Amino acid sequence: MPRLRPDALHRLGRSTTFIPPLVDPRALRVGIVHLGIGAFHRAHQAVYTELAAAATGRDDWGIAGVTQRSPSVRDQLTPQDGLYTVLERGPGAEPVRVVGSVREVLHGAGDPAAVVDRIADPAVRLVTLTVTEKGYRRDRTGRLDRSDPEVAADLAGRPPRTVVGQLVRGLQRRAAGVAGPVTVLSCDNLVGNGEVLHGLVHDFLDALPDPEAGSVADWIAASVRFPSCMVDRIVPATTDDDRANVRTVLGLDDRGVVVAEPFRQWVIEDDFAADRPAWDLAGAVFTDDVAAWESVKLRMLNATHSLLAYLGALRGHDTIAAALADDELATAAEALMVEDVAPTLRVPDGLDLAGYRRQVLQRFANPALPHRTVQVAMDGSQKLPVRLLGTVRDRLAAGAIPQQAALAVAAWMAYVAKGRDAHGRELPLDDPLADRLQVAAAAGAGDAKRLVDSLLQVEEIFGTDLPEHDGFRGVLIDHVARLTA
Structure with a gap:
């Protein structure tokens, strides 16, 4: 069976059994780097981002996703030009949705320099994260765990493989160039996730021997925001039956199927350093609390x-x-x-x-x-x-x-x-x-x-x-x- 790709999808024409991408994925330019492109992000923030782009006609909010440990998501989506399906289960479920907001997938452990390059790209105005609680590598006091071997290796100067290391090295590059302001938005289940991430970034900077770290911290204070947010959608593991269901609906093989409940929620602190997608037009709530x-x-x-x-x-x-x-x-x-x-x-x-x-x-x-x-x-x-x-x-x-x-x-x-x-x-x-x-x-x-x-x-x-x-x-x-x- 042929793989899901834009050209194969176009040959299917219009259908009531699935929802095609609401934007032309090949016309989208990357404006968001997402660290931790697992099933939850693809079923949640990536859907909101595509709906917002469709509502406004903007073509500059494509997503460059980073899979941190395993290259499996990259291997699933790259041959499909970033396309994948969201299969909703339960009362009120929509037809199968094909999502096109992901424009590239990088493997953080395999090519960390490419991740830093993307974060430093002037076209990027948002870095978002879903790396789970343990991905932040905190010690028992909640600070960056400098005894963690991976954190220590990043601090010693290797191409960074931890999310905080990747983020700091990317921000250092932005501070040294003309990339401009950027917002860093944690979407993980942490109390005060924006404040937590802000603290970890400064913990990493404080541990660097680099004499320029102080000036980078000043640039971050002036040019970077770390809003908090709350996300909610149940996204269970995809099964072979789910993939077979999508093959039946599309007549195409999608290796990147994600499954979700119909419900989704996103509440975001309205504190951005630069432009942001119109996620509110897709149902998100912007708030001060x-x-x-x-x-x-x-x-x-x-x-x-x-x-x-x-x-x-x-x-x-x-x-x-x-x-x-x-x-x-x-x-x-x-x-x-x-x-x-x-x-x-x-x-x-x-x-x-x-x-x-x-x-x-x-x-x-x-x-x-x-x-x-x-x-x-x-x-x-x-x-x-x-x-x-x-x-x-x-x-x-x-x-x-x-x-x-x-x-x-x-x-x-x-x-x-x-x-x-x-x-x-x-x-x-x-x-x-x-x-x-x-x-x-x-x-x-x-x-x-x-x-x-x-x-x-x-x-x-x-x-x-x-x-x-x-x-x-x-x-x-x-x-x-x-x-x-």
């Missing part, structure tokens, strides 16, 4: 996702939808949002929190999205602090013991310790701290109290305050005892 939206999403949606992932995986549920169909887990999910999370939130103007809670549960219950529990369970050491432990600390400060948030943390502990579900199947521990967690779990094997105490000592996750709180610790021990029985 991203933090309130961000807290609602992280604490309501992401925390509930994690609770369902760990409890569901332990019970042998393969997907989030299957976990939510378990009445006991559905009750726990709603109780987490109502009893523990809601009292900690500053609700943004215009948001119906009860309606948002119902919408979260409806989205998770979508059986057309086979979002695997073990996929959501990945990187727990990175996710727990931003999704759950803020709620825990706020409730403890208010004099309340967060029973449901503690249940979610206990489920993670049981997941780490047991390593197998209720049917005896292996539960993969895919986590940057996997070795340390396994050692800690082994030290507490066979006893809930020892297990809780051992895992609470992982300071990168729990800090020094939570292990000392007897009420929280006692609830964790009770939950873990039941989950590991």
Whole structure:
């Protein structure tokens, strides 16, 4: 079967079974560099960007995507001239959409100099990121981890392979030339993601022996903005059945299919150093208060996702939808949002929190999205602090013991310790701290109290305050005892 390409797509003509690119991809010029061009970016920001370009007629917001570790996305999209499809699943799903906003894909590990060149290109006014929490390579204090071998190698002057290294080297080139102002927009699930990234950039600069680093910092202060944003769309892993579905619809072979729910949301701090796409015409919200939206999403949606992932995986549920169909887990999910999370939130103007809670549960219950529990369970050491432990600390400060948030943390502990579900199947521990967690779990094997105490000592996750709180610790021990029985 022929591959998806612009010329092959044009031969198909108009159709009600798919939506062709809304812009001529071959006419687009690169104006955005995106670090971390995985499935989420292609199903989210790239779609918004194409819709905005179509609404305004602009041809200068094409995307140069960077795949950081594996060249697989480059190998999928380059032979297709950047085209790929978004396959929506669930009530209200659109026909298959062919997206043309990605104009090139670079492999960061294989050609880091090309990434720096693109960031330094005067035509680029935006650098965006979806590299997951661990891609920022922070230490337990939240600063750049200079002991990380990859960070150290970038600081020593090799062609940069970390995202912060690539970004700083690109900004240095811009500062030395005539590239002009640029906005750096983190789209990852981090509290205050813009501020976090801004701090990491300066951490990298401060660690350089380069005497010009100070002048670069001055240029950044004058010419670069780091707005925060909140993104939301469920994007499960693509399956062979999904690819076969697209082949049936298009009569073309697309190696870059991404799957998503119909829902999508993007809330962006309106603080840009230069021009920006009209993402608001595609449904994005520009605001001066991203933090309130961000807290609602992280604490309501992401925390509930994690609770369902760990409890569901332990019970042998393969997907989030299957976990939510378990009445006991559905009750726990709603109780987490109502009893523990809601009292900690500053609700943004215009948001119906009860309606948002119902919408979260409806989205998770979508059986057309086979979002695997073990996929959501990945990187727990990175996710727990931003999704759950803020709620825990706020409730403890208010004099309340967060029973449901503690249940979610206990489920993670049981997941780490047991390593197998209720049917005896292996539960993969895919986590940057996997070795340390396994050692800690082994030290507490066979006893809930020892297990809780051992895992609470992982300071990168729990800090020094939570292990000392007897009420929280006692609830964790009770939950873990039941989950590991």
